[in-house]
Structure formats: C-alpha cells, structure tokens
Amino acid sequence: MKKLLFLVLLLCSTSLFAQEEKYQLSEDDYQNESVEMADTMRQSGKIYVVVAVVITIFAGLVFYLVRLDKKVSRLEQDIEAQGKEKA
Incomplete structure (x- = not known):
C-alpha cells in the first residue's frame, strides 16, 4: 500500500x-x-578551476570505487574461507 501511495x-x-x-x-x-x-x-581563467574541480571529483569517485571493490573482494574471500572451514 505504501509503495502504491509513493508511486x-x-x-x-x-x-x-x-x-x-x-x-x-x-x-x-x-x-x-x-x-x-x-x-x-576561458578569458578570465576560471575554466581551469572548473576543470580541476571536475577532475578532482572524478578522481575521488574512482578512488572510492576501487577501495570499495577491494573491501568487497576481501569480504567475499573471508566468507569463502569460513564456508570451507565449516565443511
């Protein structure tokens, strides 16, 4: 019902x-x-600030996703190791 109302x-x-x-x-x-x-x-030189901010945000997102992927991979390996120990 809540989903229908929300929709x-x-x-x-x-x-x-x-x-x-x-x-x-x-x-x-x-x-x-x-x-x-x-x-x-471009004439006032502010375009370079905009480009730098966009690149910084993009680099931060890439860094975050790489770290998140490593953490998920480590958790998957831990779960697989626990499953093998119980079997």
Missing part, C-alpha cells in the same frame, strides 16, 4: 517540474557557434 505521489509531482512556456528558437540560435559562458570563463 502515485511521485507521478503527480512530476508534472510540477514541467515547463509551461515554450522557448521560441530563432535562426540566430541555430547559427550561434559560440558559448558565451565558456568564452567568458
């Missing part, structure tokens, strides 16, 4: 995030080849 509330709430107004695209939008935000950040 109904979830489906009702998704309509709250829908856009009501559509953004009208013009020919200028299709011809635009520059990205103002990236150009501004």
Whole structure:
C-alpha cells in the first residue's frame, strides 16, 4: 500500500517540474557557434578551476570505487574461507 501511495505521489509531482512556456528558437540560435559562458570563463581563467574541480571529483569517485571493490573482494574471500572451514 505504501509503495502504491509513493508511486502515485511521485507521478503527480512530476508534472510540477514541467515547463509551461515554450522557448521560441530563432535562426540566430541555430547559427550561434559560440558559448558565451565558456568564452567568458576561458578569458578570465576560471575554466581551469572548473576543470580541476571536475577532475578532482572524478578522481575521488574512482578512488572510492576501487577501495570499495577491494573491501568487497576481501569480504567475499573471508566468507569463502569460513564456508570451507565449516565443511
């Protein structure tokens, strides 16, 4: 019952995030080849800070996953060893 209620509330709430107004695209939008935000950040040198933060986060996630994999592998070996001792 709780799952059904949760599902109904979830489906009702998704309509709250829908856009009501559509953004009208013009020919200028299709011809635009520059990205103002990236150009501004590149000119001020802040793009390198953004890249460094993204790389740091990615490296942290990889490090965490490698450590987690080693721990799980060690636990699996311990469980297998305990199973062999009991048999």
